[in-house]
Amino acid sequence: MHRKKVDNRIRILIENGVAERQRSLFVVVGDRGKDQVVILHHMLSKATVKARPSVLWCYKKELGFSSHRKKRMRQLQKKIKNGTLNIKQDDPFELFIAATNIRYCYYNETHKILGNTFGMCVLQDFEALTPNLLARTVETVEGGGLVVILLRTMNSLKQLYTMTMDVHSRYRTEAHQDVVGRFNERFLLSLASCKKCLVIDDQLNILPISSHVATIEALPPQTPDESLGPSDLELRELKESLQDTQPVGVLVDCCKTLDQAKAVLKFIEGISEKTLRSTVALTAARGRGKSAALGLAIAGAVAFGYSNIFVTSPSPDNLHTLFEFVFKGFDALQYQEHLDYEIIQSLNPEFNKAVIRVNVFREHRQTIQYIHPADAVKLGQAELVVIDEAAAIPLPLVKSLLGPYLVFMASTINGYEGTGRSLSLKLIQQLRQQSAQSQESIRYAPGDAVEKWLNDLLCLDCLNITRIVSGCPLPEACELYPPLGFTGPVKRRGAVPSYYVNRDTLFCYHKASEVFLQRLMALYVASHYKNSPNDLQMLSDAPAHHLFCLLPPVPPTQNALPEVLAVIQVCLEGEISRQSILNSLSRGKKASGDLIPWTVSEQFQDPDFGGLSGGRVVRIAVHPDYQGMGYGTRALQLLQMYYEGRFPCLEEKVLETPQEIHTVSSEAVSLLEEVITPRKDLPPLLLKLNERPAERLDYLGVSYGLTPRLLKFWKRAGFVPVYLRQTPVEGEACGSTKPFFSECLPFINDGLFKKRGSWCQLNLYVVQNDLTGEHSCIMLKTLTDEDEADQGGWLAAFWKDFRRRFLALLSYQFSTFSPSLALNIIQNRNMGKPAQPALSREELEALFLPYDLKRLEMYSRNMVDYHLIMDMIPAISRIYFLNQLGDLALSAAQSALLLGIGLQHKSVDQLEKEIELPSGQLMGLFNRIIRKVVKLFNEVQEKAIEEQMVAVKDVVMEPTMKTLSDDLDEAAKEFQEKHKKEVGKLKSMDLSEYVIRGDDEEWNEVLNKAGPNASIISLKSDKKRKLEAKQEPKQSKKLKKNRDTKNKKDMKLKRKK
Known part of the structure; x- marks a missing residue:
């Protein structure tokens, strides 16, 4: 070897x-x-x-x-x-x-x-x-x-x-x-x-x-005591000081780090106080021992005598570490399995034999029970509720888990599974609570260089947002900048879909660029529901993504990077060939990317929509100190104006980055000699909107978690909801390529989207977002030019179809909507004032029988109970919200009440809590609604009866302009002229067929024979009847034929002779 x-x-x-x-x-x-x-x-x-x-x-x-x-x-x-x-x-x-x-x-x-x-x-x-x-x-x-x-x-x-x-x-x-x-x-x-x-x-x-x-040196050898850091020494002192305090001492002995020990002490402090409505929250990055601290705290709660302890997490499979340290705490407290407690595991194979219940019976009956986050109603007898990974549980469910008992909560606030504002900004800041943080990792020592490298590379630890001290500039004075890294040859609609995007200055690892990138990601974490490092790679590598920043006015002498007020991430979509869409629709499959075009094309089976070009607002994040001040609206307004072409590019040549990576062969440098450094000849980081030509787009789209506040924001920006999906689907982070599908019937004809700007707002997709408990929405808005005609007809067609489907689905998955939110979705001023079609008598009779109308009238007079007419309220509600009741005007409270009872099928007691009005007042409003409806129905019937009656003509008596003699003379002249014309016509006509037959003798003879009482007489006429006239030629033809045959026979006989 x-x-x-x-x-x-x-x-x-x-x-x-x-x-x-x-x-x-x-x-x-x-x-x-x-x-x-x-x-x-x-x-x-x-x-x-x-x-x-x-x-x-x-x-x-x-x-x-x-x-x-x-x-x-x-x-x-x-x-x-x-x-x-x-x-x-x-x-x-x-x-x-x-x-x-x-x-x-x-x-x-x-x-x-x-x-x-x-x-x-x-x-x-x-x-x-x-x-x-x-x-x-x-x-x-x-x-x-x-x-x-x-x-x-x-x-x-x-x-x-x-x-x-x-x-x-x-x-x-x-x-x-x-x-x-x-x-x-x-x-x-x-x-x-x-x-x-x-x-x-x-x-x-x-x-x-x-x-x-190159200059690395070996560390001198150290004794075990010398290798201990300050936190390790403090942890040792803390453990020694708590040896005589039981059961706290043995539980702290199980801790690995000082932060973990302090967290356990904070939990046990809350346990010992035994106060109601107290919350202790532990926030830390991944790997800091949060679940272990919760497990030790549960063991301490058992030692303090808590009987009903409930543990919740997104799945029981996530609680392995928590229950492992519960049992380690039991071992430290000298509890023995089977003698002092028993463990019950789940039989569900998906949970991998996870522990779901622990029964403790050492001193008295105590229970540690796992419950699903949605089962908050089962917490009536709870004394302690432990929520692990609270950031992964829908926010409304976390709020429902809070109650008159002690609550322990642990959550990851940063790291690759951090969720930013979903928990830390939305919930924890709303609670009066005790809090603890764990900074020291369990697995490795503080100051780990690999951890710092990973956090900087993936922007995991960018929660600290610097406060802006420059004041609040007017939103109208701020400008929107697209970073240059997303510039390139502008591709017009209909051109070949290929262009080169140079490596972005923002991701070149320059010091200034890194500072700016960290600021942008800090806004993302502080303003959006969920962030992951994959979003960073998508932002850097995806060719269709663009980034815009809203900046305050920058003085010409300023050399530092400006502060970022808002950031918008846009993804260009569309321009898909018709053949690609047809092939995908026929197979039921879609290509990756292009969320909105593929979704709409499949929803409505329209192969032409994908040919339009659009921009989807992936994220819009505003600095936390400036939220609610109009900067987000200003940024969105500038973005729309930019794509509408209101910022003409004044540059003769588009500024591009011509630098390219040289091939290895041209460099001729070996791997052992190659030096990798950040590029120095970098283009500018920011460009004004008039320095870069905009792509030509047909619409803007957006995806967000449906809340009343956000719905109001997007409606104010001109977006109109047109579609809702009724089945909940797991929500993805923005930028996901998985579209949301539905079972709606296609109603769009082929060729609907052929002309640019031939429609306005299109689609809203609502699916359940499992992270925040909200519905994910996709809304679209058209980008029209000033010289284009009004496209309200297309918008009205989509709006009517959406409203019809949404009203029908309010009694299903959307029954959980508050009446105010449902009304906010239905009512949209961007559509203008809708036409008021009059309800006809035929339509009224198709919906209600005369007995039904009689019941309504009796209730309007307070002569029967409202239960007698409840079967008619859904139909009345539907035709009212479809604007089929003409100009019937209801107040906001009356509309919410009618929608809640008629379409959502809610009881008066439920609406009493949601509308925040007493039930007696609600019933009074309900009676007024029925009175207005009965009055309108009566008017419809009266109008129909009136139309059937003979119209009475009004006689107008006016003095004549002529005398009576003159009028008679004029009439006589007209009659004589008319008579002459008629006589002339008679003379020119052949009246021979009307001549009466017979002479005087014949008539006298017939009259004498008939007698004086005869009513009918007959006179012999020489004119044959039609039937005889028709038969006579036939007989003559037969005779002629017979004569011809006879003559032929005679001729043959003569020849023979």
Whole structure:
């Protein structure tokens, strides 16, 4: 075997990490990198004084070698037993695989290793790695461990810039194909700033990018007491001081860090007070021991005599760590299983035998019970409610879990699963509570360089937003800037869907750009429901995404970066060919990306809509200090004006970034000599709107969590809701490529969307968002030019169909809507005042019988109870909200009451709480509604009867202009002229057919015979009847035919003779 001396700096870095209990990062370039994993693991094993470190090996699909450890172990033991083991000849990698505890895990199953701890993590198949996977796997490595990233053989590290990642296929759309790996460039440049990172080749040669470790020195050896930090010493003192305080002392002894011990003490302090409506919240990043602290606190609550303890989490499978430390606390309190408590596990295979109940019967009956977050009604007898991972539970459910009992709450506020404002800004700030924070990690020591590198790379720790001290400028004075990284050749509608996007200045890892990027991500975290590192990669690499910033007026002399008031992320969608849509619709499948076009095309089976170009507002975030001041509205207004072409580009040439990455062959630099540094010849970071030509768009779209406040914001911006989905679907973070589908009937004809601007607002999709408990909405608004005609007809058609479907669905999934929210959705001033069609008598009789109308009239007179007419209220409500009752006017309270009873089928008691009016007043309003309806119905019937009656003509008596004689003379002249004309006509006509037959003698003879009483007489006429006239020619023809045949026979007889 070829032996080579390993660079001593590698060994020193590993040993220093073990001594400081901090992690180290290795990036191995080369196809034989897996062979160097053996050497790195061997160095780690020699540096640590405990058991052989375990390994987490993550890969995409194919591992590249056999992972059958038992089979390898049997072969190794057989060789040892036979004495045939030769370390020099046998493959060290084979020995490493056989003798090491390795957990193999697919990238798509890394969620299963959360909460586990490993001594080493190996990440292969770099093209399948995503920011989420990177954060999730690196977090499992303990202090002193190694993180190894394997890269394939390459001639230059810059080949990472153009490497095609698996996630890039999701970013490509038919109109936007060119993906630029800005995230990979920033990832590579960030490695140089990590003090605990080494980039090496597969021969363990250190590459120039890791020049910062050239002067690394080994740490002097320290005694166990010297290696303890200030927090460790304080934790030891705290444990010693609580030895005589039980049961607190034994529980604190189970804590690993000082922050965890303080959190447990804060929980136990709340337990000992036994006050109602008290909440203790623990917020920390991942890996800080929150669940363990909650488990120890539950054990303390049992020791203090709490009987009914409820634990909730998104799933029982998430509570393994919590119950594990509950049982560790029981062990410390000297509770014994089966004697003092029993454990009940779930039989559901999806929960993986998770603990759902613990019955304690040492002193008296005590219970620790898991409940689903939606089962808040079962907390009537609760004394303590523990909420783990509260940020992952819908916000309304978390609020419903609060009550007259003690509440412990733990949540991740930052990190790759942080949720920003969903919990910390919406709930925790609303509560009077005791709070605790845990900063120190359980797995590694404070100040871990790999953690800092990961937080900076993925913008995980950007919660601290600097307060703006420059005052509040007028929104009208602020300007919207698009960062230059998203500029490029402007692609007109209908052109070839391909253009080149240069690497963005924002992600070039320049110091100023990093500061600006951290500010933008801080606004994202503070203003949006859910954030993940994958969103950062999508923002950097997706070719269709654009970014706009609203900035205050900047003085010309200012050299520092301006503060960001608001940021808008826009995704360009559409421009899909008709054939692609037809093929996808016929197969029932869709391509990735283009959320709104694919969704609308499938919903309405219209192949032409995808050809339009649109922009979806992915996110709009406003600085927390300036929310509600009009800056978001101003930014949206400027964005709409920009895409409508109201900011003409004054530049003759579009400013582009001509710099390109040179090929490796042209550079002729080896991997061991290549120096990677951030680019210096960078274009400007920001451009004014009139310095960049805008893409031509047909509409703007938006996706957000439906709340009354946000609905009001978007309606005020001109967006109209047109569609709601009734079945709840898991909501995705903005930017997701999974559209929301429904079962609606297509009503759009082919060719509806052929002309640009031929429609206004289109679609609203509402699905259940499992994170915040809200419905996710998609709304669209057209971008019309000033010279285009009004397109209200299309908008009215969509609006009418939406309103019809929404009213029908209010008694199903939308029955949980408050009446005010439902009314806000139905009523929209952007549509203008709708036409008031009059209700006809036929329509009224089709809906109601005469007996029904009689019942309504009796109730309007207060002669019967309202239950007698409840069956007619849904029909009345529907025709009212469809504007079929003409100009019937109801107040807001009356409309809400009619909608709640008639369409949502709610009781008066429910509406009493939602409308906040007493039931007696509600019934009075209800009676007034019926009175107005009865009056309108009577008017309809009276009008129909009136139309059927003969119209009475009004006689107008006016004096004549002529005398009577003149009038008679004029009439006589007219009569004489008319008479002459008629006589002339008679003379010119042939009247022979009207001549009366017979002479006087014949008539006298007939009259004498008939007698004086005869009513009918007959006179012989010489004219034949029609029937006889028709038959006579036939008989003559027959006679003629007979004569002809007879003559022919006679002629034959004569010839024979």
